[in-house]
Amino acid sequence: MTAALDEATVWTWLAEVADPEIPVISVVDLGIVRSVGVDDDSVTVTLTPTYSGCPATHVIEAAVREALQAHGVDDVRIVTQLSPAWTTAWLSEAGRQKLKGYGIAPPAQQVIDISGLRGGLAAAVSRRAGGASSAVPSVACPHCGSTHTELTSQFGSTPCKALYRCRACREPFDYFKCH
């Protein structure tokens, strides 16, 4: 180590660690790096999982460790923090734009599930009962921008995504679920 290590530098390094499932965004864009602590030559990175069962969690920890070691930090400590629970509201604006450019629709509305869990459930019930779709966020197609889209599957290729189809350009696309 030639220069003294500072937190800002570590953040720039972490900004280059790609999410293993969606490599177009970094772990910082994803909002899962909660804090960085520097103590002499040791670095503590606090991460929060996206979903309890996200299989990428361990890969992300290893990637963070590897990236810091590549920059000469040998003493890396990873702390997992569950609370406050991760939410898609923590996705950075840059991250949202990158997702869109990659063909994944970013979360349409922020934190539906946190603002009203019971409300969310009630909305689902009224939607089924033939209510208007006002409670359902409109998801814009990442390809053509149309909001004339429909849900085809509540789950997609990873736990964090759902499958949609655009009725305008007819392209199927992944939607990063609001969480």
Add this chain to the structure above:
Amino acid sequence: MDAKVQYLLRLGDNALVLSQRLSELCGKGPALEEDMALTNVALDLLGQARLWFTCAGELEGRGRDEDALAYLRDAHDFHNVLLVEQPNGNYAHTLVRQFYFDTWHYFLIGALAQSADARIADIAGKALKEVTYHLRRSGDLVVRLGDGTALSHEYTQTAADELWMYTGEAFNYDAIDEQMVAAGIAPPAATLRAQWLAHVGDIFAEATLRMPAPDAWMQKGGKAGRHSEHLGYLLAEMQFLQRAYPGAAW
């Protein structure tokens, strides 16, 4: 064993056993979307089980980690409710089992997110969003099948009736549950049961399904380690590697 450790093991066992049941359907779902949904729900539950087991193992202080708790206990040491170990039947059966579970799980996890125990509240707070999504999906599907064709209605009604006797156990509190209630850790049975009955009633009404009698006779025993024979087979498959090659590691 400490009551809180036992309570944590029950939470972990319910999530793990249902996760394993759903995993059995990987690649066998009736439609691609359903296949993905079942396995994603299984994955969420597995993640939750790991968090509960890790917490239980640390609190117990005997050096048992999540793997030891999942792989190195026999059926009588599992404390899940009988509902989650019921085998996968036809798809209506699988879905109704899920809906009964999800409804209970949603209200339980919601209450645990407000638990007096900070660590339990953190895990539940994390799980709550996942559990809410599960319940929306299984409730939607029960309505679609119940209020679908004559055949789907018949299958769903049959499943609702057959699984009903396994739904009472979750609200049948024993000394451990009551200790958790007294400590402000877990919600009282009466509250949970009222919420469960109200939501199942709403969905069944919409699904044109007949709700079985709430005061019907209910099966029990899972929480005390007395299981149906189904759990043994499930564990035999899930624990095969550790039974055949004790201590095997990646």
